[in-house]
Amino acid sequence: MPASIGVRGLVKEFGDVRALDALDLEIAAGSITALVGPNGAGKTTLLRILSGLSEPTEGVVLLDGRETAPDPRRLHAAVGFLPDHFGLYEDLTPRQSLAFFGRAYRLDEAAIAARTAEVLEQVGLTDKADVGSDTLSRGMRQRLGLARALLHDPQVLLLDEPASGLDPGSRRALQETLKAFAARGRTVVVSSHILAELDEYCTHAAILDLGRLVHQGPVSGGPARARRYELRVHGTAPDPELLKGRSGVGGVRVDGARLTFDFDGDEGAAAALLRDLVTSGAAVASFSEVQSTMQDRYLEIVSRRE
């Protein structure tokens, strides 16, 4: 069953340091949300609180609209979490280890056998199922950690730097696994610094800075600001005068053979602007919105702070 997860007024203090500062966040059921931000922004702290590993100083965590604090076991049963740093039971094989966690998540023996085989296949560790966990490489350990988080088919999957230590092939496989998981209506929150990859599979982004939420929304959209457009004209380099005095237009820049500018208006207003340009005789070759990546938006937000 899809589950939404949210936080209200979340504060977490470590001594004099405020890691999360009155954070409000809503993560929709069935979404894959990228949690990004500079080091020390509070991402790991937030994930640990969402997973029920850490207690907030103030504020509440909601799972499907219900507070989790009175019954943390309900949260633990619903959430799968892959922490940034974790250990393995070195004296167990991956199969034994997953069987142990399967029992801990109260799966029956038949379900444990089936799910163990399934998640080992998903993370590409089937051939290592019966070797000692102490012989696994770093990437394999990370994949075993992911298998553990997926084992009980959680409603919400929280991942802290899941691609750390993975080779390119495993990263691609991770993306496919997460997309397939979310396609079944499950909710995923993933924290990572590899923003280009997050763009490929995340549906939403939440940007944290200094313990506060500075942006949240769909990945295809941008932060609440004017959209950036690009204009090319036939023949010569475009003249900035073309856009002078037009409503909603600002930040005009000549960038080689094109003009880029911010336009504060919806798609209808953009179409009207294009019509005006053509009517006024401009030889428009192309007119399009510049799609900014998560990395662009992230860098823009961070640079604004600086």
Place this chain on the structure above:
Amino acid sequence: MNALRAALPEVGRRWDGECTRSRLALGVATTTIVGACLFGLTRAVGAEHFDCFHVCVGLAAALLGGYGALRAAGSVSAERRQGTWDLLRLTPLSSFEIAAGKFLGAPMFPAILALSLLPWALAGAPLSKYGTPDGALPLLAFLAATALGSWAIGLMVSALADERLGNSEGTQAFVVVLLLPLISGSVPSFARNNAELGFETGQYWGATLPLWLIAAATWLAFGAWAFEAARWRIAHDKLEPLRPWRISAFMIFVVLYFAGFKAYDGAERSALIAWPYVAALVASLAEPWSRVQWRTWLSGAAARRLSGAPVWMRALATLAAIAAALSLSAPEAPRFPILLALFAARDVCFLQWCRLRVRKNADFVAVVYLAILYGLPLLIGGIAAHGQVNYFFAAIVKPNLGFALNVLPGLVEAAAAAALLFHAV
């Protein structure tokens, strides 16, 4: 085994990881050979020179109480070091399921080794003057009680040990160093005394009971409390809502337990306050509170709820109630419990104040200051005032002083320490 695995997954994990076929075969073969050699030696030289029964029981006690406690003492702290503790905390297992799984799972391998020695002990029993048939049941009961008690103590130390209290092999070794001679020595000596002294009995709460029963029940009762302390800490780590009754119930239990012995009859009853006093100090050492926790408790959503109060504060409140009860029940010596409760309040508040104000080694600094404070009466009393001002610094009854004057220093110091703490918060 499958039902146990399903109910307590920790037991299954320990079995899979530690009781592998090769390990079990090697271990059991070793203890079998050792047992056979001990039995053969007894047959060869006679039980008066070498008593197989006695040695096998001692070895079994060492394996159960020493090695078993060592395994239990590493059960949580090792997971914290290895980074698997968080993964266990993420599961929906309850604190009881985790604690019980570790309690039974961690000492499983030593228990199997000890059990494999028991046939040799029983084989040697007829040769031994200590191995009387009538003594076998009490001995086994006592052995089992010491094993369960020592595992619970090991588990408690492991659960309470963290980075601050010394989450290391040293902590575990410390527990075993304490427990090993106690158990491996006391069990065989218990066996010997039991045979020689003809099943001694003792008075407990007016009833005449066999000593082995009192001793075994003591191990089991304190073991149960140690298990509960471990479970409390695991519940704390699991963010389970905590119920505030444990420390108070334990302090009352301690008083009632010792009150059953004749040594605390009459005027000595007031000395019972010393036991809950120690419990309050240990609770204070085991639970430091940061400013954030203080602020949350004083002004957060759960402001000043009893369930959210620090354990040491509840311990002090219980100590005050016990002191009042003891004063009423021991009219021959009513002052001492009240005095000790006041000085306990001073010590505990001072310790908490140090934690907020002293940046490094706050606990160590607090203990040093308190040691000086308790040492001062000796120094001043011995050199200058001939003991006349001792009661300024410690719970000392001065019969020639009125009640109010006697308790005044403790009251003032407790109030000052509480004010200091409140200011620091």
